[in-house]
Amino acid sequence: MTTVEPIDAINYPAARGGCPFAPPPAYQEALEQRPVTPVSLWDGSRAWLVTRHEDVRSVMGDRRFSADARHPGFPFLSDGRRELAAQNPSFIRMDDPEHARFRRMLTGDFIIKRVEALRPEIQRIVDDFLDRMTAHHPPADLVAEFALPVPSLVICRLLGVPYQDHDYFQERSRILLHNHSTTEQVRQARDELALYVMELADRKEWEPDDRIISRLVARGDLTREQVATMSLLLLVAGHETTANMTALSTLALLRDPVQLARLREDPTLIKGAVEEMLRFLSIVQTGTVRVAVETAEIGGTTIEPGEGVVCMLSTANRDGAVFAAPDELDLGRDARRHVAFGFGVHQCLGQPLARLELQIALETLIRRLPELRLAVPVEELRFRTDTVVYGVEELPVAW
Template sequence: MARLRQENPISPLLYPDGTQGWLITRHATAKAVLADPRFSSRMELRNSATRRMLSEEPEPAEPGLFIGMDPPQHTHYRKLLTGQFSTRRMNQLRSRVEQIVAAQVDELERTGPPVDLVQNFTAPVPSLMISEILGVPYKDRAVFQYNMAALLSLTVSTEEMLAARHTLRDFVKTLVAAKRAEPTDDILGGLAGNANLNDDELTGICFLLLAAGFESTAQMLGLGTFALLTHPDQLATLRENPDLIDNAVEELLRYLTVVQFGLNRTALEDVDLNGTPIRAGQTITISLTAANRDPNRFPSPDRLDITRAPGGHLSFGHGPHLCLGQQLARMEMRAGYQALLDRFPTLRLAVPPEEVPTDDAKQLYGVGQLLVTWDA
């Protein structure tokens, strides 16, 4: 990626079905494309190579799945949710995030070292939080966690993926029906009271929020902790300067970039992109990983530096599809990292770093297990 970014930042990319598209590796170009209305997010415009079901004909996004739509459809759904994810609303949730994190840290302390941080902390925290925000019964968390993992997997069969998808849709439909019958004080309950949303739309929105609200934050909590524990200089700096926690969160988001492959867009018309002719209908893949390591935007980009001036990374995307839940994700990471460092001053890996298994068989990268220990 670094070589391509330097030599050919808009590179021809051959997809598995033989279609030629383009790979973007430079930060400025990636940011420009993500904000350019000439490049579409619509599902039905993507070539089959960018879809998990290669045997299916491309079709429009399902009702409510606004991540695969353009304005005005995307704008319609986005407006319905903006208020639910406002900075004010997220600040109201701050104390609840801290309570959930504190309870999980208490449980870690009771369990005692060594302990798998993924199973006992980095997965439960966002799972509890998104369950509470959406009004999903926490007892049902295993259903959506297991099936969401299958949907994001790069190795399961098409049959397994379809089964997981059907299970999740049925689960969400049942939840939507319950909220319609008896609205509750949560995001899904609030949306259920909107007469302009039908059940299919509400199901799609809930499906999307469940996926976005759990896996990415869980991976960042685990991988971020691993990064800090394997960079003792940065860990020491953060312990000595706890006010750098916000900087640390932004730098970890940039440095790690858990979205493995990038975002796809389709040209709606012929576009001259920095001298490269992109034909209408061609797919562009934007490598967030490469953009976040662009030395033209971030000095010494391959170095983790929590004192780096925050901002500028594209880990939450950019433009009209900028992640709605970014403030909640930041809040969970800030609270999670802080609590671990405060409660366990001697927190360290219980195994050599090379023995920590990476979880690279998903669209979102992370660690599959993180065994840690500390002094009593």
């Protein structure tokens, strides 16, 4: 258990406030008053909450802070998260050189040049789902009919996973990402998904293709369990994050007609607009966790070995020392210093793909549906406050 100064600790995770796009008020207060502050976790243990942009980057870029969940003192954010992170962990829960060895096996699939070559195919997928959504009279649920299926189909094609199985892996992905899933629920969902991928990998050995799972199998130096763990990381993260980011970005634009009109009038803003959306929304609402393996000083606070750290990406992305008027959505802003994808050697492997999907999905949606609007009052929307990835459960829209 972490030893901290005798001051009140913030209960983690903290409740969100009135603005659906802003970080919880307790985190924002910490950013302003005590940027490195103790938090109380689900099991009564404590960790350090790091809120400033500079300090978050320092922790994530410092090898004295480990991403390995096997280290004593690692700050698990729930009992279910402990089960997911500590048992047969993916490479994002490893440190170099182990982390780098597995990551290099996938890096080539997500370099910018390779991802950009997917633009025509992703555009066809976006147009196809938008055609289906608009083939019937409104309203429609943008989440179920557009935001979720687009990245799901894209990641299925990259991995070589049959898209007709999307209900199966989406339901289990939600269990894995929910803060209140029990150890038993997480174990069952993880084991079922792992078995699904291992059986798929077995078939790829006899019927190979040019997709990621097949290439991992063909290497010959990975066990079926390792192939499954690496593939599941891409499958779950590859659709959940982009789906929620697409829907929440659409909502943010519909709530800000000035910025929406600005993007409609000048579609060339889309790349910068996506960066600003990533900064403004910071949908990985639980932050990024590390544990100190050596003594280190962050923001004037000494953190000892065995003490956990929660890097709050959302407050780092609203740090006024880095971003002027940080609580305002400004699609003309240069937001490239945001940390929505993390920082350092563990930053998101799939970020080029996520950027491209968001650029295409949002630009196409705005261009093809100039009268797009919410079909219900915003007060009726249900937000995903109890999951790793923030978003809306449904987004009823009309056009």
